[in-house]
Each structure stands twice: as C-alpha cells, then as structure tokens.
Amino acid sequence: MPGYRQVNEDVIRALRPPGVLYKLAMALLALGMAGLLIAWIYQIRTGMGVAGISHPVGWALYIGSFVFWIGIAHSGTLISAILYLVRSKWRTAISRSAEAMTIIAIMTAGMFPLIHLGRFWVFYYIIPYPSQRQIWPNFQSPLVFDICAIFTYFTVSLIFFYVGLVPDIAAARDHLYHAGNRGFRDKLYRVLALGWHGRSEQWRHHGRAYLFFAALATPLVVSVHSVVSWDFATGILPGWHSTLFPPYFVAGAIHSGLAMVLTLLIPLRKLLHLEDLIQPKHFQDVALLMIVTTLIIGYSYATELFMAWYSGNLFEMQFAWWRLTGSWRLFYPLIVICNVLLPLLFVFRRVRRSMVLLFVISLFVNIGMWSERLWLVASATAHDFLPHNWGWYLPTAVELTILNGSIALFFFGFLVLAKFFPAAPMSDIKTDTEQEQEKKRYSPRPYVKLAELPTGVVGVFAKATDFLDAVDKVHDHALYGMETYAPLRVDELEPLLGRGKSPVRYWTLIGALCGLAGGFALAIGSALVDNLIVGGKHPVSIIPYCVIGFEGTILLGALGNFIGMLVYARLPRWKTPAGYDWRFSRDRFGLFIAAPAGQFEGLHQVLESTHPEEIYNVQ
DSSP: OOOHHHHHHHHHHTTSOOOHHHHHHHHHHHHHHHHHHHHHHHHHHHOGGGGTOOSSOOSOHHHHHHHHHHHHTHHHHIIIIIHHHTTOGGGHHHHHHHHHHHHHHHHHHHHHHHHHHSSGGGGGGGSOOOOTTOOOOOTTSHHHHHHHHHHHHHHHHHHHHHHHHHHHHHHHHHHHHHTTOOSHHHHHHHHHTTTOOOBHHHHHHHHHHHHHHHHHHHHHHHHHHHHHHHHHHTSOSTTTOOTTHHHHHHHHHHHHHHHHHHHHHHHHHHHTTOTTTSOHHHHHHHHHHHHHHHHHHHHHHHHHHHHHHHTOOHHHHHHHHHHHHSTTTTHHHHHHIIIIITGGGGGSHHHHTOHHHHHHHHHHHHHHHHHHHHHHHHHHHHSOSSGGGOOOOOOOHHHHHHHHHHHHHHHHHHHHHHHHSOSSOHHHHHHHHHHTSOOOOOOOOOOOOOOSOSOEEEEEESSHHHHHHHHHHHGGGOTTOEEEEOSSOOTTHHHHTTOOSOTHHHHHHHHHHHHHHHHHHHHHHHHHHHTOOBTTBOSSOHHHHHHHHHHHHHHHHHHHHHHHHHHHTTOSOOSOOTTOOGGGGTTOEEEEEEOOGGGHHHHHHHHHTTOOSEEEEEO
C-alpha cells in the first residue's frame, strides 16, 4: 500500500483537467441523453401508445428498467455500509466509486416511474399534503411504499456519500490552494469542505457519525428492494404472487450491483491511473462475493420452478411451463447462462485474476439481470388466468431510445463525479494503512480546554506513533490546551485528550424516534381524512404502516445524525484555526500547543524530546 503522500498524489492527479478521450466519451454520452430527451418529449406529445404498452401488458420495459437500476444502486451501500460494519478492509479502495454509482443509479431509476406515468407532471398527487381536493395517498399500497423507500434511500445514500467525502475534499482544497489554483474548483471545494481541517473533535464526531450512518443504511438496503418486490408479490398474477420475491430481489440487486462495480472500475482504474490504490485483489474479492449471490440467484430460479410444480396450482404450473416453452422461452436460458453459469466461473482462480474475463463476465451479468427484470415484469401480465387476456409485448424504438439514454445518463453522471471529486477515499485508505502498524497503549488523560490564544508552538510529525507520543508527553505542559491535526482518524487520540464517546448518538436516537412517530402519524392521519376501506382493510391498519414508520425512522435518524455531527464538530467553520498547515491534510500530523510567547522556549524543549520533523512558533 502506498504512503500517505502517494495516496494523495494518485487521487488528486485524477482530478486534473480531462483529456481528449474523456471529452469524446462525454460527448457521445451527451448524444445518448439528448436522444432520451427527444424520445420522452415525443412520447408526451403523442401518447403512451408509442411505447408499445397496451392491454394486457401495462408494465414492461420502463418498470423493468426501474427495478434494474434500483438494484444497481444496492452494491454501493453493501460495500460502504455492510462491509464497513464487519471491518472488511478490501472495500476501502472501491467504496467511493460504489457510493457514487449508488447516487447516479437511484437518480436514473427515479426517472422511469415518471416516464411510465405518461403525464409526469401529476406525480405530486402521491405526496401527502393537505389540499382542497382531499386526495391523499393510500399508505397501504406497495406503490406508496416504493416512493417512501426510494426517497429515504436516496437521501441517506447522498448524506452518507457526502460525509465520507468531506475530509478528502478538504485535502483537495489544500492541494489546490498550495498549488496556486484559485479557479472554480478551489471555490467549490472550499464550500463543500465546510471548513474541515482534521481537528481532533472533527475526527471524533465524524467517525462516530459515519458508523451510525452505516448502521442505519444496512437495514435500509435490505428493505428497499424488498419493498420494490412487493409491487409484484402482493399481486395475484401467476409468476408474481410469491413470498420468495423479497430475498430473491435483494440478492439479485446486490448481484447486478457488484457486476456493475467491475464494469465501471476495471476501465476507470486505467483511465485515472489508480492502479496502486485499486488493485487486482479488490476485484478478486468482489468476484468471490459474487459467487455467494450467484448461488442465491441459482437457488431462487430452481425454487421458483419447483414451487410452481409442488403447489399443485394449475395456473402456476401452466404459467411456468409457458415461460419455458412459449413466446418468452429464449429469456430463461439467457438469464441462467448470464446470471448463474458465467459468474460461477469465478470459483476458478485463473478467471478471477484475469481483468479481461472479469470485465466480460460482468457485462454479461448486467445484460442478464436487465433481461431477467424485463422477463419478470412483462411475462406475467402477458399470460394471466384467462386465455382471451393473453398477449404479446415487443419494445418499440421509443422505449429502446429511452433505455439507451438512461445508460448514457448513468455513465455520464458517474464520469462527472469521478472527475470532479476524489475517486478513492484518501482518508480511509490512510487509516487502513496506519492500522496495519503496531500500536501502543496510552493511559487516559484529563481534558484541558483550548484557550482562545492565537499564539503557540506547532510540532510537525511524519508518523502517527511519534505524534501520539508527543501528545502524551506534552499534555502536562499544555496549560492553555492543545489542538491536533491529522490526515486520518487516529482512535488512540481520544483518551489522550480526555474525550469520551461522541454525543452524536443522542441526536441519532432522537431523530429516529421522531421519524418513527412521524411515519405512523402521517399514515394514520392520511387514512382518517376520508376513512376509506381499501382491500377490506380497516382505514387504520398498523401492520402496513410499519413500513412507513421504518422509513421515517431511518430518514430522520440519518438527518439527526448528520446535524449532530455538524453541531459538535462545529461545521461549517470557514476561519482557518491557529497552527494549521496544509500538509496536515496530506501526510503530516500537527500538534498545536496554545501558550503565550514567554513559554515558547520551554515548549520547544519538551517537543524536541519527541523527535518532530519541524517546530515553529505561531505569533
């Protein structure tokens, strides 16, 4: 693993102005996006008939693509949140790109329900707000669950992505300032960094908040695609009505998302010259994880056919047989080959070590998972209970143009984020590198509040161990307090400074409780407006409302967590603190001891015994 400075240089080098190849790719993607816009406008002006959607197939390519893109978004949360909680270090180098992929994929997915709606400007009907029309959404419907779950997932993923990005934006800000670059990016990074300078209190609350974000996002990633599956599982159509769908959809989502990680990052590491940070072993670990999801997908395919036979249900049996031998018969072998047989080749080490094979197989998995979503959505409506309702569906040029534009939009957004923001988490990579070294135990020290003195002495250290030794030795001499600056999170620093656990957890708890109460209150209040009985259920049905309560819990818990971090870390804070040096965000550790000028000489003697690289006064 490269050193701190090399990590900075590798990541920030990728932020340089783009070359001809990048601009050409963006121009081609922009053409695809323009085609999407033109096709969408044409569909709005002409009507949904140009989309090929008719009786009996009312859900087809648009909804299938929606489910596919939501699935793509799941790998980012899996890699960033779930693997973070289990302390899997291989996730670090690829987590930033996976998180960016999540944000863009959710935005791409959210576009398809609007396209499918036709008159997309009436989407606000589903928003629960008091109006003279007295039209309130039905919170017992999985379609409303979808809106709440996806909005929550997007909000939490965006905040999670931004919180992890803040220390790296600060490092990019300091690099540009030192290099004399005063352009647009310098101003953008200054705003987005929120005045981050790597102070001890900032790292303390940031680390705790990031952990809580991971804890909140972990159940969310499971719930979102489970909720999406209920759009189908709560229906009575053969091929949809199955309790297998929630775990099947979640596994499929992670499967397709991991494949997209390989599809994006294998060429990206070459284009941005990140070979030292994103190494082949990271892709091998992704492939190993895909073996697990492949087995789950294969088991689900087999179980679906077995249950259709074992149930003894005439409609289920004839539908399963029709899928295998009827007009959709080409899809089943395609999805089995692409989603099960090809990724099972990852059990062979030679396949996992080949970048070409990893990339090619990931492309086939993406094709197979999209085909599976279309097959799943459209085939059930094309062949329901009554023969006179049976029909056929074939995508039109308008639908295919919009699909192609959505792919262009996804890659366009990803390339923008990869070029404007650090593509790898510098602070996390540095932290993992530091944790590999042997650590020393330190006794807790009492807390000494930092005095409002603009003068003091600064020690600069190259190693975290020397830095911690200096903090330990200087503590008794820091009568006016001291401040530390670090390019990464150093957990041993908290007891040395006399600091306990971050109180951010209380903000998270309060936000979660408010979200739980607010979710139930919103659902119950909406139901009591007209007291409508839907589906034979009482207007106030607590069990369906648990979904709304859960989403509210996660949403407001995450917002409370974020606000608590900002409050306790004193962000934003635009004034540069005393003793700060731009090197402290790159590869050096700084210790600022507040003191009047008369004590400088004594503090110099104490610091010199800790072997710093440099000592200078701040006056």
